[in-house]
Amino acid sequence: MPQHRSTIDDVLSLCKRRGFAYPSGEIYGGTGAWDYGPLGVALKEAIQRQWWRAMVQLREDVVGLDSSVVLPAAVWRASGHVDAYTAPVLECERCHDVAAVPELRQAAGEEGLRLDAIPCRACGAMGSWVEASPVTRLVSTRLGAGAAGGEAHYLRPELAQGAFLNFANVVTTSRRRLPFGIAQAGKAFRNELSPGAFPFRTHEFERLELAYFVEPGAAAGWHDYWVEQRREWYVRLGVDPARLRRTERPADDLAHFATRGTTLEYHYGDPEAEWGELERIADRSDDDLARHSHASGADLRYYDQRTGERYIPHVVEPVAGLTRAFMAFLVDAYAEDEAPTTRGGVEQRVVLRLHPLLAPVKVAVLPLSRHADLSPLAADLADRLRRHWMVETDDAQAIGRRYRRQDEIGTPYCVTVDFHTIGDRSVTVRDRDTMRQERVGLDALEGYLAERLVGC
Ligand SMILES: Nc1ncnc2c1ncn2[C@@H]1O[C@H](COP(=O)(O)OP(=O)(O)OP(=O)(O)O)[C@@H](O)[C@H]1O
Missing domain, CATH: 3.40.50.800 (Anticodon-binding domain)
Structure with a gap:
């Protein structure tokens, strides 16, 4: 039977046609974001349910958590996000328009140009780029009625800080011994300077996160374990293994908290993004818990009953983008083939060969x-x-x-x-x-x- 491998465009058109996803605020001209329709919400819920089943329900060593979306600035100062979670930008000396560096690099890369040969998109000036202060990737808000309009808070760009803040609570109330993990699923918010096509880079997206706490020195072994576990999860749910690959993140592309990062990529088959990141597994050392211990004064060390020692555990963290997984499962399932008609002929059909566990x-x-x-x-x-x-x-x-x-x-x-x-x-x-x-x-x-x- 002739098989047709999809492009993201085929899938996006199916998404709109059948109500998996709609451009958000379309009646106002669109906002750039997307909303999930009746079938999309069912697919998303099914993916999340399978993740929860694999990561929490079937495991003795992982518990769930649902922590706050909005946290005071003090938390994000302690975690390093206020200072380090930024995007590099250049400013046009002439009109002061600001452009994200990756976007300029992309434009320069495509044409084989140097950055100073890229014109300012606002005023057209050449060679006018000068360094500017990096722009925060945190989304902020103010709560309360203080003199400055309330106290600064940030919407979480990742869920993990909620797991770190609750680390001692979980250890005490659920009597956990290392290694163990805290799993969370939920929305995260980022000021993305170069938002991309749905659902790859949006300001608001959903994450499936596991913060897995291990003894210092044990992170490397657990890192490899989790990369393999996560790869197998996609394959068990029907993703073609040939369309999955792992790559190591170069040191200069690691987030401020990470000492190592492995990326699981999916071959989306899009001419512009053949391979796209689906999930990443990071080693975060003991940095986050140490920072929060220091800033709050709380003792976040773990007491190891076997050795009688107290230490801050290290964290290995597999994080999947639910919205990117949504697209990968759809792309992987999409096929066009032929079906018999009642009159004895054949006709073209579009079929989503989704795993039954995921079918809406x-x-x-x-x-x-x-x-x-x-x-x-x-x-x-x-x-x-x-x-x-x-x-x-x-x-x-x-x-x-x-x-x-x-x-x-x-x-x-x-x-x-x-x-x-x-x-x-x-x-x-x-x-x-x-x-x-x-x-x-x-x-x-x-x-x-x-x-x-x-x-x-
Ligand atoms: N803006 C976004 N929109 C949709 N999904 C995202 C976005 N940012 C990250 N993700 C998903 O979350 C997963 C974990 O992201 P992580 O926290 O490592 O961000 P990141 O890949 O370092 O972000 P960036 O590429 O912006 O530096 C990614 O593999 C991806 O699936």
């Missing part, structure tokens, strides 16, 4: 027609199945069209209620990938689907 809708119930005998049967059946899975019903247009609509959103099984159903209490179950159809008794249907949708 697990089962579609389709009455063959809007006949008064079929509609209530299908509605009852859908209600029964809804107790277990996300179910959609659809009775508009020919059955072939409806299969196409379900293929396109990745629904693994379509159940068709037809006139034989009334007499022999059986339905046709169609498999999305093989397109094979099987007759299944109504009484056996839940068991049949449960066998194929394990864990969904």
Whole structure:
């Protein structure tokens, strides 16, 4: 069967067409951000659920946390973000417009030019770039009613600081011994000077973070362990291993808190970004806990009962971008092939071969027609199945069209209620990938689907 590998454009057009994601504030001309629609929110929730299952539920050594999004400036001063979490910029001497260095480098790189040969985009001056103070990547707000309009706070650019602030609470209340981890999923906010195409670089995005605390000296081994665990997680959920690779981050590309970084990249296949970062695993040494200990005066050392020593643990931190994973799973699942028509011919179809665990809708119930005998049967059946899975019903247009609509959103099984159903209490179950159809008794249907949708 001819297979077609997607481009991000194919997937983006599917996202808009079927309600996975919409450009945010489109009625006001768009904001550059994107919102997740009914199917997108279900896919995102499924990815996050699988991450939580693998990282928390199935592990003895990891616990969950949900920490604050907004924290006072003192926390971010202590963590080093206020001083170091910045982006380099150059300023045009003539009009004082400011441009991000990576953006200028990209423009220069493409043309093979030096930075001073890149004109100012605001006034067009050449050779006018001079160094300027770096711009913070933190998003700030003020809370309260102080003289200066309240006290400065920052929206978290990462969730990890919440894990560090709660380190002692978790050790005490859940009686954890090293090594152990604190997992969090949630939104982060960054002042991105060069926001990119959805969903790669947006000001607001979702992260799946694990802060894994280990004995000093044990970080290297755990680093490799987590790189492998995370790679396997994507593969188990259906990502083509040939489209995943790991790279080491050069020392000059490490965040201020990191001593080592490995990147897991996905081959998105986009001409502009063939390989794109999906996730990174960083070693953060004992730096964060040491900083917070110092700034707050709290003793954040861990008491090792085996050796009787007190020390600050080191942190190995795998962090996935949920929104980038969202796109990788879609790109990987997207295919165009041919499907048989009811008239004996073939037609092109778009199919999302999503792992059933990730498919937004697990089962579609389709009455063959809007006949008064079929509609209530299908509605009852859908209600029964809804107790277990996300179910959609659809009775508009020919059955072939409806299969196409379900293929396109990745629904693994379509159940068709037809006139034989009334007499022999059986339905046709169609498999999305093989397109094979099987007759299944109504009484056996839940068991049949449960066998194929394990864990969904
Ligand atoms: N602005 C963003 N929009 C969407 N996802 C992001 C964004 N920034 C980071 N991510 C995701 O979070 C993961 C961890 O990011 P991390 O905290 O290491 O940032 P980073 O890669 O150092 O950011 P930068 O590239 O801006 O320096 C990335 O692998 C990516 O999946």
